[in-house]
Amino acid sequence: MDNDKVKLRRYEDDLNVGGVGVVILGAWDVLKVIMHMIIEAKNDINLDEFANEDKTLAVVMIAAIIAVILLFVLLIFKLHWYIGINASKAAKGEAYKKGYYTGAVILLVLSVLGMFTYIDELKDLANIETTIASFIVDLTSVYILWAVVSSTRKIRELKLLHTQE
Helix, strand or coil: CHHHHHHHHHHHHHHHHHHHHHHHHHHHHHHHHHHHHHHHHHHHCCHHHCCHHHHHHHHHHHHHHHHHHHHHHHHHHHHHHHHHHHHHHHHHCCCCCCHHHHHHHHHHHHHHHHHHHHHHHCCCHHHHHHHHHHHHHHHHHHHHHHHHHHHHHHHHHHHHHHHHC
16 A cells, blocks of 8 residues: 555656646757758748749748748747646646547647658758757657656556555
8 A cells, every 4th residue: 555655746746847848848949940941941942043022922921931931830848848737736636638648649649740840851861960850859759758658647547456445
């Protein structure tokens, strides 16, 4: 019984730290998307190629694309926030929304699948340091999401075990 309380406390601590980590890495994902967007825009956008009439249209299109990307980035951060805050609340015994677990599982699967994009990026030796750093951060994200998912599952199992006794 005391051993289960120790395990429960450890899993709750892991869940709390994991929740905070999900929020922090959500902010990193936002920053990463914005940096990527700026770098790509620098390389791809050249308004000098357009006539004066077309420049207005090009600027409007670029603004629309940026707005859509920023909306997407906001949704990504909102998902990380939802998962992280509710995981921390669950760990502290406060009222929380149970959908965070499903969101964490979905985000974990997407993160693991996203790791395969590094296969092509590792071939670009000119940017290998950046690629390795991004890979390590994304691997950390996968680990933290796994900690949230597994801690939640183990906490539920322990609490279910105690209610049956």
